[in-house]
Each structure stands twice: as C-alpha cells, then as structure tokens.
Amino acid sequence: MEYEAVIGLETHVQLKTKSKMWCGCANQYGAEPNTNVCPVCLGLPGVLPVPNEEALRLTVLTGYLLNCEIPRFAKFDRKSYFYPDMPKNYQITQYDKPSTANGFVEFEFTGAGSINGLSRVRITRAHLEEDVGKSTHFDRHSGLDFNRAGVPLMEIVSEPDITSADMAYEYLNALKEILVQGAVSDCDMEKGQVRCDVNVSVRPKGTKELGAKIEIKNMNSFSGVRRALDYEIPRQIEAVQRGEKLIQSTRRWDDVAGMTEQMRTKEDAHDYRYFPDPDLMPSAPDDSWIASVKSRVVELPLARKRRLMRDYQLPAGDAEVFKGNVELGNFFEDIAGPAKNSKAVANWVINNLQAKLGELNEREKAEQGGMGLEVADMKISSLADLKFQPAGLLELVNLVEAKAISNAAAQQVFAEMFDTGKAPAVIVQEKGLAQVSDTGAIEKFCDEAIAANPNPVADYKAGKVAALNSLKGQVMKLSKGKANPALVGEILERKLKV
Numbered sequence: 001m002e003y004e005a006v007i008g009l010e011t012h013v014q015l016k017t018k019s020k021m022w023c024g025c026a027n028q029y030g031a032e033p034n035t036n037v038c039p040v041c042l043g044l045p046g047v048l049p050v051p052n053e054e055a056l057r058l059t060v061l062t063g064y065l066l067n068c069e070i071p072r073f074a075k076f077d078r079k080s081y082f083y084p085d086m087p088k089n090y091q092i093t094q095y096d097k098p099s100t101a102n103g104f105v106e107f108e109f110t111g112a113g114s115i116n117g118l119s120r121v122r123i124t125r126a127h128l129e130e131d132v133g134k135s136t137h138f139d140r141h142s143g144l145d146f147n148r149a150g151v152p153l154m155e156i157v158s159e160p161d162i163t164s165a166d167m168a169y170e171y172l173n174a175l176k177e178i179l180v181q182g183a184v185s186d187c188d189m190e191k192g193q194v195r196c197d198v199n200v201s202v203r204p205k206g207t208k209e210l211g212a213k214i215e216i217k218n219m220n221s222f223s224g225v226r227r228a229l230d231y232e233i234p235r236q237i238e239a240v241q242r243g244e245k246l247i248q249s250t251r252r253w254d255d256v257a258g259m260t261e262q263m264r265t266k267e268d269a270h271d272y273r274y275f276p277d278p279d280l281m282p283s284a285p286d287d288s289w290i291a292s293v294k295s296r297v298v299e300l301p302l303a304r305k306r307r308l309m310r311d312y313q314l315p316a317g318d319a320e321v322f323k324g325n326v327e328l329g330n331f332f333e334d335i336a337g338p339a340k341n342s343k344a345v346a347n348w349v350i351n352n353l354q355a356k357l358g359e360l361n362e363r364e365k366a367e368q369g370g371m372g373l374e375v376a377d378m379k380i381s382s383l384a385d386l387k388f389q390p391a392g393l394l395e396l397v398n399l400v401e402a403k404a405i406s407n408a409a410a411q412q413v414f415a416e417m418f419d420t421g422k423a424p425a426v427i428v429q430e431k432g433l434a435q436v437s438d439t440g441a442i443e444k445f446c447d448e449a450i451a452a453n454p455n456p457v458a459d460y461k462a463g464k465v466a467a468l469n470s471l472k473g474q475v476m477k478l479s480k481g482k483a484n485p486a487l488v489g490e491i492l493e494r495k496l497k498v
Contacts, residue, residue: 002205007162010197015152022049033145041150043088055152059128063100074099075282085133093129107174122159165229172222177301212246228253312342335394387421396424409433437484449474
C-alpha cells in the first residue's frame with residue numbers, strides 16, 4: 001500500500017516592536033540576561049498587562065498580507081501550563097476568537113495540487129500571543145533568562161495542505177519573504193525570531209481520514225524542518241507497515257544524530273484549560289483603525305516578481321533576485337524606467353553592485369569577527385552606505401550602451417565609483433578611458449597588428465576563423481584597451497579579405 005504525508009505548520013514569529021507585549025520593557029536581542037524585565041513580564045502578583053497596540057496592528061497587517069479575514073471582535077485567553085521559562089504559569093494568547101482567520105499563501109512550487117507551477121497553503125489563523133523566556137542547559141544545572149518573556153509573538157497556523165518536506169521548505173521561505181517585506185518581523189533565525197512546530201501524519205494514498213498527528217517541536221531553521229520531515233515521514237510509514245499503531249505525541253529533532261525522539265504524548269486543547277483573560281478587554285477595531293492598518297499593506301513578493309518580468313522583460317532569475325531583496329529591487333526600479341535597456345541595468349545591479357557589496361560584507365565580517373564581535377552585532381554595509389546615487393549607475397550603463405567606453409573600462413569606472421562616489425563621466429575623463437571609435441585611428445592599430453603577427457594572419461586566411469581573436473587582442477593591447485572591439489573586428493575582417 002502506498003502512503004502519503006499530511007503536514008501542517010505552526011510558525012512562531014517575533015514581531016518588530018520596540019517594547020514587549022504587555023509592558024514597557026525593551027524588545028531587544030542580546031542584552032545581559034534578566035535586564036529587560038519588570039514585575040509584569042516576570043508575572044509578579046498584583047500587576048496588570050497593557051496591550052501593545054503596534055503588535056495588534058502588525059497582526060492584522062499580517063492578516064491582510066496572508067489574504068485573511070479580519071474579524072471585528074477578538075479576545076485574549078489564558079493557556080495554562082507549567083514550565084520554568086513561563087513565569088506566570090500561563091501564556092496569554094488567542095484561542096477561539098483570533099485577530100485573523102481563513103487566509104492562504106501562494107508560492108512557486110511544482111507538486112501535487114499545483115497549478116502552473118504555483119501551490120497554495122491555506123492559513124487557519126494568525127493569532128497574537130507572548131513569547132516565553134529562554135532556558136540554557138549546562139552540565140549540572142540550567143539557567144533562565146526572562147528577557148524574551150512577554151515579547152510579542154505571532155503564531156501562524158496552516159491547514160494540513162503540505163505534502164512533502166520540499167513543499168514545507170518552500171512555504172516557509174515564501175512566508176518569511178512576505179513578513180520581512182511587510183515589515184512585520186525581521187525573521188532573523190540567528191536571533192530566534194522565527195521558530196516552527198511541525199505537525200505530520202501519514203495515511204493510505206487516496207483516503208481522507210487523517211492519521212495520528214505527530215508534532216516535532218521548536219524547529220529553529222527551515223532546512224532543519226526539511227531534514228526532520230525527510231526522516232519522520234519514512235519512519236511513520238515503516239511503522240504503520242509493520243502494523244504499529246501510532247499515537248498522537250510530541251517529538252524533538254536531533255540534528256546531529258539526524259533523527260527524531262519522542263518527548264511525550266501530546267496534550268489536547270482541553271488540557272490547557274483555556275479561558276478568557278480577565279485582565280484584558282476584547283479587541284474591537286473600528287473602521288478608521290482598520291483603514292490605517294490596511295494602508296501599510298505592501299506588494300507581495302510573488303506579485304512583484306511577476307510585475308518585474310512583465311514590465312521590464314526580465315528573465316525569471318533576475319526577477320527572483322529582486323523579489324527576495326527588496327532594497328536591491330528598489331534600486332533597480334529607480335533607474336530601470338528611464339533606461340533604454342532595463343536588462344543591462346539588471347545585469348549591473350546583480351552582477352556588479354550586489355557582488356561588490358557581498359565581497360565587502362565578507363571582508364567586514366572577517367575583520368569584525370577577528371575583533372570578537374558576534375554576527376548579530378556586526379555592522380554590515382548595505383545600499384544605504386553607497387557613495388553614489390542610483391542615477392550614477394544608470395549613467396555608467398548608458399555610456400556602455402552608447403559604446404562611449406568598453407566593458408573592461410566600465411569595470412574600472414564602477415570600482416572607482418564604488419570607492420569614491422565620483423560621476424562616471426568624470427572618472428572616464430580623469431583616467432582617459434573613453435573608447436576609441438575613430439575609424440582612422442583603429443585602422444592604424446590594425447595595420448600594425450597585421451604587420452607584426454604574420455602567423456595568425458596566415459592562419460586566418462587559411463580558414464582558421466579563431467585566429468582573428470588573437471589579432472583583436474593585439475589591437476586592443478596597442479590601443480591600451482580603448483579601441484571599440486566591434487569596430488576592430490569589422491576592420492580586421494575587411495583588411496584580411498583583401
């Protein structure tokens with residue numbers, strides 16, 4: 001019998017706010033342990049939570065980005081459980097009346113159920129809650145840091161629409177792109193801003209009834225999710241084929257061993273004793289509040305990719321780069337409109353500008369790493385640090401397109417622009433890089449090259465067309481790289497056919 005996997009994901013995302021969910025403590029990564037805390041986030045008796053309105057806005061904004069319905073009534077509940085990193089012994093969350101519901105994420109993935117290379121995963125809800133503290137385990141004891149306790153946390157729950165490890169990976173990447181571009185969260189996994197719980201079961205192919213749900217808890221990387229599923233799905237299939245009855249349970253992923261391990265049998269919702277939080281009023285946003293949130297909706301990454309391909313005739317690969325890097329895409333669009341050749345602009349932005357920033361960042365990381373700085377604390381160069389404006393790159397592209405400078409000279413000009421911020425025309429003049437297109441001057445260089453290189457001349461006349469490249473190289477050398485290469489080729493061919 002053939003079996004298939006049924007997968008649903010619960011993605012926990014820290015929201016991009018300055019303060020915590022219920023108090024004024026800083027939402028800050030990397031502070032000394034237990035310094036961003038107060039009686040509210042430590043759960044001391046007699047304190048009252050006050051909701052962070054920006055966190056409410058970001059949750060509703062996420063609802064719009066994920067094509068969700070936005071109910072006009074939502075409330076907060078207490079989810080009771082005991083764990084050392086939860087100082088109140090309950091978590092404030094949303095249960096039966098969340099801030100968003102019934103949406104979907106559409107992304108590029110070809111698999112079961114996809115249409116024209118696109119797949120869709122339905123979103124059950126994106127609800128608001130609070131994060132817990134962080135436990136650090138040592139040989140003989142554990143330490144607790146409550147700086148993270150009370151940080152606004154959004155849980156995005158998918159329907160069990162995912163059918164493979166690769167599909168789960170692509171869904172998570174698409175979700176991250178949406179949240180980052182919507183300025184909902186930085187989604188920095190090194191800072192623990194995104195974590196994921198994986199719910200997976202298997203069933204005979206073609207049947208509708210779901211198998212026993214196995215949850216893999218607290219995954220902190222998308223590639224880890226894919227590896228865990230690549231292990232867990234065959235494990236469950238082999239178990240049921242042996243006649244074993246799977247039961248609902250929670251497992252952990254051991255990335256070093258490459259396997260999942262059972263932690264406990266899974267609780268049901270009633271085990272958490274949900275009830276409305278008596279200290280918090282329900283949320284009932286009015287039209288003006290909803291409109292203010294809706295005004296912050298941005299173009300979705302997939303929509304942007306399609307538009308760039310349509311409006312600028314970019315290939316899918318180039319559009320994909322700009323889809324994933326909003327800052328780079330904005331830089332491209334600043335100059336692509338007035339450009340005669342938008343593809344040439346894209347080439348320079350991706351192959352030169354992005355590559356140069358990448359090299360600079362790697363060098364800075366190496367230098368700052370030598371100073372003992374953690375990656376999260378490093379100052380990394382970005383487009384905001386450029387010494388030239390986007391119009392400067394457009395000017396350079398136009399000089400190349402007009403054959404005023406050669407491609408080799410353009411590389412020199414770009415390097416100088418990057419270091420000094422000077423205008424391309426100024427650099428061309430200062431360094432004498434203007435391309436020579438004067439026919440008389442090039443003919444003279446060609447005559448010298450032909451006279452000094454009889455062997456390549458003889459080879460070309462004997463039918464070895466590639467020999468012409470050797471002569472072109474000699475002409476470029478004589479002209480110090482300034483001769484127009486296309487014109488050089490034309491003149492050489494004409495002279496050698498005489």
